[in-house]
Amino acid sequence: MKKYKAAVIGLSHISQARAPKPSGMPAVQPLPRSHVAAYAMHPQTELVGACDLMPAAFERFNNTWRDVCPDTRLYTDYREMLAQEKPDIVSVITPDDKHADIVVNVADSGVKAIWCEKPIATTLADADRMIEAVERNGVAMTVSHTRRWMPIFHRVRDLVRDKTYGDLKLVTATSYYSRAMMFRNGTHLFDMLYFLADSEPEWVIGELEDGFDGFDRYQGDGGNLISSEPSANAYIKFKNGVRANVLMVKSNNSTNIIELVFDSAVVRLDGGPQIMVSRVDGPPATATRGAIGVTEIIGYSEWSADRELAVVIELVHALDTGSMPAISPPRVARTTLSLLLGVIESHAKDNAKVRLG
Ligand SMILES: NC(=O)c1ccc[n+]([C@@H]2O[C@H](COP(=O)([O-])OP(=O)(O)OC[C@H]3O[C@@H](n4cnc5c(N)ncnc54)[C@H](O)[C@@H]3O)[C@@H](O)[C@H]2O)c1
Known part of the structure; x- marks a missing residue:
């Protein structure tokens, strides 16, 4: 089973929320409802880096995730994180009008898979340059219309x-x-x-x-x-x-x-x-x-179904097989x-x- 290095850009609630501890019924586990939780739960992904501009976000991460992710390194500059960690999968969880530049730079950095939050962007011109960058680099990208x-x-x-x-x-x-x-x-x-x-x-x-x-x-x-x-x-x-x-x-x-x-x-x-x-x-x-x-x-x-975990399952499958994600690809998100x-x-x-x- 191949392991993949994951990293997240933007550390807000949807990025790093953690489900409560299971209580009583072993068959009913809390479901992941965040990017970090989904990477933590998938056996083939390891969160190597997390990036945000705000120190408060790091405090939340340290308080919430250190027991599960003791070795995740924290960055304030995502380009430095990409250069240091060389992740296979990157989540882009910044505000919607800030997705485009980051996705283009991540795609051009050699990353193999991108999980971008929804909506893909806020203009069609931005969506088009994101699609151009991921297709040119052969990146498996999916957009988080999680339904x-x-x-x-x-x-x-x-x-x-x-x-x-x-x-x-x-x-x-x-x-x-x-x-x-x-x-x-x-x-x-x-x-x-x-x-x-x-x-x-x-x-x-x-x-x-x-x-x-x-x-x-x-x-x-x-x-x-x-x-x-x-x-x-x-x-x-x-x-x-x-x-x-x-x-x-x-x-x-x-x-x-x-x-x-x-x-x-x-x-x-x-x-x-x-x-x-x-x-x-x-x-x-x-x-x-x-x-x-x-x-x-x-x-x-x-x-x-735990949607966020399902996204990671699809991206890992894409990396394992060399296929492209089909459930919410960027051209579909552009139509939305x-x-x-x-x-x-x-x-x-x-x-x-x-x-x-
Ligand atoms: N799928 C869902 O159900 C769902 C739910 C909530 C939010 N979202 C989406 O998630 C995205 C983020 O929304 P939010 O409410 O969490 O935003 P937010 O503004 O609360 O948080 C975004 C975080 O990104 C950080 N950030 C911004 N630019 C950055 C950069 N260049 N490098 C590193 N970090 C940077 C900010 O400091 C902030 O901590 C949006 O696209 C939103 O639509 C999706």
Whole structure:
């Protein structure tokens, strides 16, 4: 089993959170929800370096991870870390508008695999130079739209591909949440609609939250200040004819729902571990969630895949076999970014239809 040296750039929560210690039930282990945790858990990766600009981040790392990673060296300059440690895999976990330069430099440094946080970047020009650099260097890169590693969404996309309930007509993603911001959390919604529609987007119509009329390009702060970034509503047509709606409202709720309308069923995911199906030809409704009488529930117990560990498994497989990651490659993440940017452009053009691709 070949071992790979990993390093992280940016030491925030998603980078270095650690699950609580297991309690009582040996079969139920806490799942990794961070880059460092996933590298620590995978038997073929070892975290050799971690980099941040802020001393407070090192204090957190030392308090949280020293028992597991006693030899990880800490750096304030990622170029120095790349030169000293020569890692095989590098995570880029800096704010979204700072991904591009770092990914290009990491790709040019000889690193073989990159795990970049989402969204890939904040402009298409940045995404293009990242893609150019990784393709030129043959780097296996993946972008952290982590729902793509969750089995429940693959199960639902199989319903689309197999036409279990006929053709998919419409898919709607709603987010009523304090951080329902386009780039911060909205990118997951847009990416999941793209994944489930199983087709390339053709056009988008969008409207931004009130108060963002002058927002004609990304002006966020990397996602930390809720007021710096709008929520949005959008209507998308995919090339296979599927329509999609995105409804986002910044509010104190914590609700994310995805609903798919097929010829003969409505399928609903409400963030829990179930796929709720209301079939027109099914048995009488046995349970009611929201406005929909549920005739069938499928997908129990498939929710708890540890997404971050799954990303590392895919990257290690890519390095072991010389293959390229297929679950969330940079060109796919670029299309998701084009949807976000299309919404902003549509809003700036008085909600005009913006053609993509
Ligand atoms: N996948 C998810 O569910 C998820 C969750 C949270 C955040 N994110 C993404 O993670 C990324 C980071 O977000 P965040 O909220 O953790 O950001 P943050 O601003 O809280 O932290 C970023 C860290 O990067 C460091 N940094 C910035 N430039 C650097 C450089 N040149 N070299 C070294 N360190 C540098 C900063 O000092 C900071 O500690 C964003 O792309 C965000 O969208 C993803």
